[in-house]
Amino acid sequence: NAGVTQTPKFRILKIGQSMTLQCTQDMNHNYMYWYRQDPGMGLKLIYYSVGAGITDKGEVPNGYNVSRSTTEDFPLRLELAAPSQTSVYFCASSYTGLSYEQYFGPGTRLTVT
């Protein structure tokens, strides 16, 4: 049982490049989330999904896209990377909504230069 896995662990992008952050969970959780954590700050929600085929925006969705074709996978797509997207990205999952704790992946440290 690996929990929540994320790839890559580190990535450096040039301004304008695109990339996909991968996230997979093996706990059969319905809910999945993407957060970003900027230095000295808490986590801010980018997008979330309540099940396969259903996604919705969080607090800071601009510049990102998501899809959820399976229960296990929830990739985050960055289009036209900008320096403001330099951050640590965490994927999380939970059995259902707020009444259950979220389990986090190890994070992806992204730098855009």
Added chain:
Amino acid sequence: AQKVTQAQTEISVVEKEDVTLDCVYETRDTTYYLFWYKQPPSGELVFLIRRNSFDEQNEISGRYSWNFQKSTSSFNFTITASQVVDSAVYFCAGGSQGNLIFGKGTKLSVKP
């Protein structure tokens, strides 16, 4: 609107001291959920505890204890006899509608 406030940005203690981390969650909803997470220097986020707004019983788990007071919207976290391994950033989070809102975190440094 919801708001999570962790007023303490950084705390430094000497090993074996007790330390309390403060958290205030503001919402107009009567049903909500509160969480504490630990982020050690390695960077991962570790779930510590979940509490719902109808349960005001204090909870103790080893050296950790949590005190929830609905009247003051506070959900404080106490570490008894702190150890160097407790050094981390601790996040409080709350949610009543939709998704979790995280506080900015309290960085705890425990010195030997």
